[in-house]
Amino acid sequence: MTDTMLSESLTSARERLAAALAAAARPADDARLLAVSKTKPAHMVREAWRLGQREFGENYVQEALDKQAELTDLEGIVWHFIGPLQANKTRAVAEHFDWVHSIDRERIARRLNDQRPERLEPLDVCLQVNASGEVSKSGVGFDELESLAETVLSLPRLRLRGLMTIPAPAQELARQREPLARLRQALEALRRRFPGAPLDTLSMGMSDDLEAAVLEGATLVRLGTAIFGIRDTSRR
Template identity: 50%
Template sequence: MQTIAERLESARAEIVQATASAHRPSNSVKLLAVSKTKPVSDIMAAYEAGQRSFGENYVQEGVEKVQQLSDLTDIDWHMIGPIQSNKTKVVAEHFDWVQSVDREKIARRLNDQRPAHMAPLNVCIQLNIDDEASKAGIAVEQLDGLVNFINLQPRLQLRGIMAIPKANPSGEQQAKTLSTLAELFAQYHTSLSNFDTLSVGMSSDIHQAIKHGSTMVRIGTAIFGKR
């Protein structure tokens, strides 16, 4: 039975391999450890093995973990799940990143409720890149409007795009989706100074995601085991 530290090392090695295969710089892809439904003890095991960025899907569970580990000030906490309007305040008060912004109302509330003593909240816009009814996120044609809106919010820092592509796509479909994401990211990366994050890729598609320019991959089960 592998430990969390051993599985984490395997995940890092796979990222290094995929990055090298894509002829990209060795430090150009960040690992986000998705710790949803996992106990604080598992997060501590990953932390002790050097992991500093953790992703949570559920607001209340995530906030409780942030509070329990508040003495570890070098952790970056990412909210990657959907957020209801009545949960924006606690998210704005506790998280460092929100990757799942998909409408102006949520962006406005996160901005207005971000405490003045904290740094601006890093946000990514979630794209529903394959137009799946079961998934959150905006359509590509809505992206420009939301980018412009977020850039007007003083307590938010727009960092990039997040997407969850279709599961089990054909090779052709996968390449098309990831290429579209790469093109959109490049467009805004060129024109906006802090737009540096393309959050796409999980255990099943990490190599293709990195090949197409992902700067952050989200890995959960391969590090923490099945839920």
């Protein structure tokens, strides 16, 4: 992808998010674009940053660390880890990321907390919820969510910001909205249960369901191929 193509696709993604917010009668700054840069080279991240994008999502730890090492000069860049997180990778994530979206069990949360350097701000985190109840998907169930949230809120080096989900694919808007509505309702329930917590984030919505997610209150939408083009999985 050329720099011109990247500029056009990023502009298109921003316009799509703006249109979805307007259609949902929400303020123009009510949701942010998270550019999913997994499998994409550092120079593409640099160009997106030059075009004003600041938040980037990565799924693979070593790939992300290599990119971060190349991009240390970029001011204001914010790194989100959005993929499944194994216990042997938590230290690298705790030391090098600003956000983690994929906490779905207590062990991972405690390791991230214990390994977050004191020199850094607490790590902003979301709990990943299996909103569609798919056996093959990562994520905590709705019935276990409050207990996990309570644990994370007790950890001083983590800051619980909200919930994330990757719902089952659906074609119709109404079907897309169903699991996203459940996630929104779950976040509202957590706000009532823990009124002092900074629970302001719904990380949901990708290329196929962005409009549905915005209608249900998404504050972070994750777009990858719509910005950077088709992924080259051989780069993993």
